Amino acid sequence: MTTADEYKAEGNKYFAAKEFQKAIDSFTKAIEASSEPNHVLYSNRSGSYASLKDWPQALKDAEKCVSLDPSWAKGYTRLAGAQFGFGNFEDAEKAYKKCLELDPSNAQAKKGLESVENAVKARNSNGDDMGLGAMFNDPNLITKLKNNPKTAELMKDPDLVAKVLQIQSNPKGNATQLLTDPRLMTIIATLMGIDMDFPSEDPSANANTSKETSKSTEPPKSEATESKSEDTSSQSTPSTTESKKDAPKPQEEQEDEDVEMQDAVPSDKDAADKAKAEGNTLYKQKKFDEAIAQYDKAWESHKDITYLNNRAAAEYEKGDYDAAIKTCEKAVEEGRDIRADYKLIAKSFARLGSIYLKKDDLENAVKYFDKSLTEHRTPDVLSKLRSTQREIKLREAKAYINPEKAEEARLEGKEYFTKQDWPNAVKAYGEMIKRAPDDARGYSNRAAALIKLLSFPDAVRDCDIAIEKDPDFIRAYIRKANAQLLMKEYTHCMETLQEAREKDQKLGGKSIHEIDQIYNKAAMQRFQAIDGETPEQTMERVSKDPEIVKILQDPVMQGILSQARENPQALQEHMKNPEVAKKINMLISAGVIRTR
Structure with a gap:
């Protein structure tokens, strides 16, 4: 049975992937699976609801969180965020102040309180327009x-641009739009200097933090359960990461703050991306060592496993496969710790698969391609997986080839066939085929046993393979024709026999008599009367046979038949021509020509 902790970890994973509804579902299951109410779970779910701008549910869970543990400062930041989303600035202010009463050094609450106070001042100073007149009076506002x-991505929506213009023209009349469109809340927060994306703590804030202190406050990775509610959500309230300088807190509280602590690591995304771009340029120039150095620089500046994936690609092209493997493994490990996008982790696994494929370690290649598809399914990786699996099977088949063992299996199959033990004969001949896949006899022999088991389509397939392996193997043609005859596929049977006759004549005609016997049998069965059919009805049916109609409409055959009526002996001369003989025999079998 899945435990509450497992559901909670699942919720964190969905949150990291920005699949907020799934995160909510998982946290809900965690709450239901808990033996007693857990304030951390309600905090997590509140953050997930806030990311979807579902302020009523976010507020409800935040209130539940606070009621379960009124002494936990973090719960009040959740409460403040939800109130801010509603536009209840006074209530948000109270919640932030309560947080600071419990935790005076809480940087998140300090920043949030400052932003809320600015919002209140702007609203109060501009009457009912909530301060919009002052903020939206810039003629270059849209461009900015x-x-x-x-806000650049938001402003690509013409409808949103139109709303901004409406507010510009009538701030007071359009003020209520802010409460119906969360995107406008982002815009106004940007104009007020509020950071809506919950940025990480300023790197300088941690500059003086000792390593000893950092270690003492960092929770065990296995207990890291708080979703990235503060740095990844789009809640309409500001927040920053909490200081690592605080003394260690109870285990549950540490769990809730784990993600924030990770995000407090100093980073410089712009510098990292610049180093990455330089690395890409060097990579294209095949200066792999220099490119690797730049990717390392990017990773040191900002923890994004994209840089590690790029470094692994450079090591791969350089031919240093072992180093590339270690880099990919590090990317996966680090990616799990920082809850990286599952697509990036999938790329790390896919690259591992490609590296092992290059090393000709097919088993490990399959292993990591499969892991990649578990994270994120892409056609390219799926194609590589299937191709590698086919190669493994092909190699296994080649390794199984043994002519001596094949001969032993053939003799064993022959013995079973003589004893009329058809199933074991099929099995033995199958083993012969595996041991000697290019020996046409194995397929032909198995076809003979399959015919005895009335498995005619399988017998035909085996005969086709035998003919493909050895086009002059007459016995395979004969067995195929027998199977087709038993299936009453007379036309196909006769075509197979005609092909066999041509091959046999070139080889000396040793089997021509057997071929003709089967041919005549097929022709007779093809045109024989059906039970309950009168001779007239039989003749009418036969006369409509497509092949008979074609022969009778052939001008050459019409001339031969006309001559034969006047001089029956002339027909014998024409029969010396194989093609003419075939057609005349067909007409004789159909009863169109009657001999005395």
């Missing part, structure tokens, strides 16, 4: 919002 990284 389009150029601002935080």
Whole structure:
């Protein structure tokens, strides 16, 4: 049975992937599976609801969290965030102040309180327009919002641009739109200087933090359960990561803050991306050592496993496969710790698969391609997996080849066939085929046993393979024709026999008599009367046979038949022509030509 902790970990994974509804479902299951109410789980779910702008549910869970543990400061930041989302600035202010009463050094609450106070001042100073008149009176506002990284993507929506213009023209009349469109809350927060994306703590804030202190406050990785609610959600309230300088807290509280502590690591994304771009340029120039150095620089500046994946690619192209393997393994491990996008982890696994494929370690290649598909399914990796699996089977088949063992299996099959033990004969001949896949006799012999078991289609397939392996193997043609005859596929049977006759004549005609016997049998069965059919009905049916109609409409055959009516002996001369003989025999079998 899945435990509450497992559901909680599952919720964290979904949150990291920004699949907030799934995260909510998992946290809900964790709450249901808990033996007693857990304030951390309600905090997590509140953050997930807030990411979906579902403020009523976010507020409800935040209130539940606070009621379960009124002494836990973090719960009040959840409460403040939900209130801010509603536009209840006074209630949000109270919640932040309560947090600071319990935890005076809480940087998140300090920043949030400052932002809320700014929002209240702006609203109060501008009457009912909530301060929009002052904020939206810039004639270049649209251009600035389009150029601002935080709002550029939003401003690609013409409907949103129209709303901004409406607020510009009538701030007071359109103020209520802020409460119906969360994107406008992001825009106004940007104009007020509020960071809506919950940024990590300023790197300088940790500059003086000792390593000893950092270690003492970092929770065990296995207990890291708080989703990235503060740095990845789009809640409409500011937040920063909490200081690592605080004294260790109870285990549950440490669990809830784990993600924030990870994000407090100093990082410089711009510098990292610049180093990555330089690395990419060097990579294209095949200066792999220099590219690797740049990717390392990027990783040291900002923990994004994309840089490790790139480094592994450079090591792969350089031919240093062992180093590339270690880098990919590190990318997976680090990616798990920082809850990286599952697609990036999938790329790490896929690259591991490609490296092992290059090393000709097919088993490990399959292992990591499969792991990659478990994280994220892509056609390219799926194709590589299936191709590698086929290669493994092919190699296994080749390794199994043994002519001596094949001969032993053939003799064993022959013995079973003589004893009329058809199933074991099929099994023995199957073993012969595996041991000697290029020996046409194995397929032909198995076809003979399959015919005895009335498995005619399988027998035909085996005969086709035998003919493909050895086009002059007449016995395979004969067995195929027998199977087709038993299936009453007369036309196909006769075509197979005609092909066999041509091959046999080139080889000396040793089997021509057997071939003709089967041919005549097929022709007779093809045109014989069906039970309950009168001779007239039989003749009418036969006359409509497509092959008979074709022969009778052939001008050459019409001339031969006309001549034969006047001079029956002339027909014998024409029979010396194999093609003519075939057609005349067909007409004789059908009863169109009657001999005395």
